[in-house]
Amino acid sequence: MRLELSYDAEQSALQDSIATLCERQGLGPQFCDDEALPREFWTGLGEIGVLGLGTEAGGGDVVEIAAAMETLGSFGAPGPLVATFCAGALLDDDQLLGIATGDTLVSVGARGVYPWAPLAAILIELNDLHACLVEPLEAMVPVESTAGEPWGEFTPRCIKALGASSVA
Secondary structure (H helix, E strand, O other): OOOOOOOOHHHHHHHHHHHHHHHHHOOOOOOOOOOOOOHHHHHHHHHOOHHHOOEOOOEOOHHHHHHHHHHHHHOOOOOOHHHHHHHHHHOOHHHHHHHHHOOOOEEEEEOOEEEOHHHOOEEEEEOOOEEEEEEEOOOOEEEOOOOOOOEEEOOEEEEEEEEEHHHO
16 A cells, blocks of 8 residues: 655655755665764754654644655664654653754653663653653663664653643
8 A cells, every 4th residue: 555645845845855864874774883873864854854843843744744754764764753753742842942953862662662762861651541751760671673773671650741642
């Protein structure tokens, strides 16, 4: 099954900017051999506005996010992209600034397993009904992933309720 989306000139320009960044950074099979998420790439996404999409400050909506994800996916781009967009729907503006610039990573997980958690400063747990900002109750245990991304497992403690998980 294939969904064909058509984009306006602004959304196409966003895709072009993302493609230029990916090409300039040299995305490919060995891109993450030296580090799981090259900082220059991630902050570059922040600089062109990708990491703030879907927020009041960053603008755009699900169509812009779809356009961005389509292009990033075509390059096999790494990073907690879905978690970043979920956080945009759940967190306060002051927490989103560092995420939108690429300076702060967020991990969104469930049942104590969190993709990108070893690199993340913000951890969010989703369950069937609620979202919660969490912190580990004990040391995080590394979890292997098929893509080689850094995952972590821990028992979470909710430090702030974020509302309904369906918002994310």
